[in-house]
Amino acid sequence: MMNRRLTLLFVFIFLASALFAQKTIQKPIKSLNEAELPQGTRTIAIVDVLLIDGNGGQAISNGSVLVKGNKIIAAGSSKSIQIPQGTEIIQGKGMSLLPGLIDSHFHIDGAEDLPSTFLQNGITSIRDPGLWIEMYDQVRKSSKHKPRLFLSGPHLDGSPPAYPNDAYVVRDEAEAIRQVNEVVDQGSTVIKIYFRTPPGLIKAITDAAHKRGIPVTGHLEITEAKHAIEAGLDGIEHITSFGLSLTPKRKAEKYRQSMLADNNYRKQGRYEAWAALNLNSAAADSLARYLVKKGTFVSPTLAIFEYQPGKGAIDSIQLKGFDQMMKLTSKLQKAGVNIVVGSHGMVPYAEKGWAYQREMELFVESGMSNSAVIHAATMVNARFFRIEKELGSIEKGKLADLILVRGNPLEDIKAMRNIEKVMINGVFVK
Known part of the structure; x- marks a missing residue:
């Protein structure tokens, strides 16, 4: 009888712990400046x-x-x-x-008036996925109205980091876990990993963040997206993060090694890789099904990769590569993937303050319906932020x-x- 009671007690504790963990992961998130809003x-x-x-x-x-x-x-x-x-x-x-529109991928880029400008243009919530939180101190002190600020702190990257000023270099699990907890204590609402983060650390990072009720998103590019998602990643930043998933192994490894040798290789190398992709392949269909199954959120940020022919010679590789990025975005959305809108702050073919609207227009140009784009900009993004009980509709x-x-x-x-x-x-x- 005693053994039976102990067994039932252990089962109860296990179920209660699992339920608690589930609730912890799904707890609502507040913007850093919630108390400062009018x-x-x-x-x-x-x-x-x-x-x-x-x-x-x-x-x-x-x-x-x-x-x-x-x-x-x-x-x-x-x-x-x-x-x-x-x-x-x-x-x-x-x-x-x-x-109000929700921006999943905003960069202030040294322009302290940009959040206020975005608010005037209809974006009421922004997420900066990769900047020291104190870099927003002047924005918060400004008398100008500002959107809800959902900040991440510096992105986590390996060595050498792609953007040293915006990164925190993690060398092992202990360092990664400590950094996650420190930025969450500071008010972080999301953790972002960058592409040089060693794949073995992604699970440690996501586990630590999920224990604190915070989602994790990532710019991958040289880590296979499925591997990172299996490790617990909730979101993917940039459509280019799926390049390795759709490239034959031998070519993918060549691209990966080129990136490891030189961060700048991607500036033209990614267009060359994307121009060669077959989006009607079994690999592309499998990727779409996988993302739907996992409920992964994808922020394509097409506008930062946009290429428009100018007066000079046309770069056919960039033109084809960007067209492929647009087509995959539409393919994933029509398959049921959680596509969201992220502006990247300032982009080549939009005036200051209008990058978000340009991203919406590119979604439509890629083949998404206007209604789907608006849904992505509002309620789908709210679910990505875990604020859907208060915002998004x-x-x-x-x-x-x-x-x-x-x-x-x-x-x-x-x-x-x-x-x-x-x-x-x-x-x-x-």
Whole structure:
């Protein structure tokens, strides 16, 4: 009888531990500057809009949203919304209302006004996956309105690091685990590994981060994506991280060794590798199925790789390589992979502040529907950040991060540049 009781006790402890671990991994995440954001105090109704709620379903052609304080208290057709007396009314006829956009891959690049500019252009949450957290001190102290800041701290890289100023070099498991815990204590909301991180350390990093309830994403390029995901990686940064997965082993090893010898080899080498890929192969189909099965999030950042022919000679290799990156992005999304939108901060073919909108346009040019792109920019990204219970869609009870754009982005994605008003936490900032 005693043995049976002990067995039942051990089973109970095991199940309770497993349940606790699962809850820990899935705990909600807050932005680093949550307490610093403005707090809405008024009751505001935005009426007669095309309501695109972020969930990917049918838009409501004559919708309204009611905000009280910093929360959405009602959303739906205008006929179903009762507006209290004394409510401030915002007329939205001819405009579309969407959730605030979420940027999965933002780099400040020394431009301290860039987060504020992004907010004015409709991006209410940004994630910087690779910069010392204190580098945002001046941004946080600025009197300008700023988006929600989801920061990672320096990315973890091997030696020699690709970007020494933005990296923390990890040499063994103890060093990697200690760094994970230190940046989480400092307010990190994600851990990012860089491509020189030794593959054997990825599991140690993901295990340590998951124990703290923090996701891990990575720029791979010279580590096979499936191996990193098996080790626990939650997200993939850059579509180019799948190059090794789709390249024959011998060629893949040549590329890997060239990268190990010289970080700069990728600048042209990646285009050469991608121009030669066969995206109609069994390997590409298998990759898509694997990513769906694992629920991996992918932030392609197409705009940073974009190549447009100029007045001079056309670089046919870059043109073909970038076209392949676009095609794989569309292929993965249509297969059901969690594709999200990341701007990279500043990119070659967008004016300062508009890299995010350019990324959305490239998604459409690659073959994704406008609706799918908006869904990727809002609710799918919210799930990637683990903030979907509070943000990412226009629903009762969620935080009031909203953008009003003139026109219909479901018909023309370039309407996302026509920003009329931006609300964060129930406060209009534009």
